[in-house]
Amino acid sequence: MRIGYGEDSHLLVPGRPLVLCGLPLPSDRGPKAHSDGDAALHALADALLSAYGLGDIGTLFPDTEARWEGVRSTVILEEALKRVKVQGGRLLQVSLVLILDRPKISPHRQALQENLAQLLGLSPDRVGLSFKTSEGLAPDHLQARAVVLVGP
Numbered sequence: 001m002r003i004g005y006g007e008d009s010h011l012l013v014p015g016r017p018l019v020l021c022g023l024p025l026p027s028d029r030g031p032k033a034h035s036d037g038d039a040a041l042h043a044l045a046d047a048l049l050s051a052y053g054l055g056d057i058g059t060l061f062p063d064t065e066a067r068w069e070g071v072r073s074t075v076i077l078e079e080a081l082k083r084v085k086v087q088g089g090r091l092l093q094v095s096l097v098l099i100l101d102r103p104k105i106s107p108h109r110q111a112l113q114e115n116l117a118q119l120l121g122l123s124p125d126r127v128g129l130s131f132k133t134s135e136g137l138a139p140d141h142l143q144a145r146a147v148v149l150v151g152p
């Protein structure tokens, strides 16, 4: 068995789309990023790579290479899943915490959980999602923290 942990954060700015767990959500602001800024998928991809000592997203997709500019987060996640598979690993479970003061995303919990389960090839009961505000400590931040469990 292996575990991996990953994090990501982005600044939330007006007029950008908010995409989390691969799902567009209603919001008047979104992450400032080259890509879609899906912090959830970025944290999960880093956690998957971490489980096998494979570095992080930047190792796979160097931002010094123009061809990776704006690469979709689903592509990043798929690549990390592929690397785990190559190592003989199988993703068993994920636990994800999303921290943002607004918008409120709990109304979309089921859709987020189902979409993420589908992207990861897991049943929804193996996808734990928690949402937190920063209690005003970081009102313009989006943060994601992810743990993965990988088995043989």
Ligand code: C5P
Residues within 6 Å of the ligand: 099, 100, 101, 102, 103, 104, 105, 106, 107, 130, 131, 132, 133, 134, 135
């Ligand atoms: O951070 P706090 O404990 O105040 O969060 C209270 C509730 O609000 C939690 O149940 C969480 O699921 C929800 N929440 C949310 N959207 C956010 C932050 C928190 O739905 N952006």
Ligand code: MG
Residues within 6 Å of the ligand: 133, 135
């Ligand atoms: Mg609280």
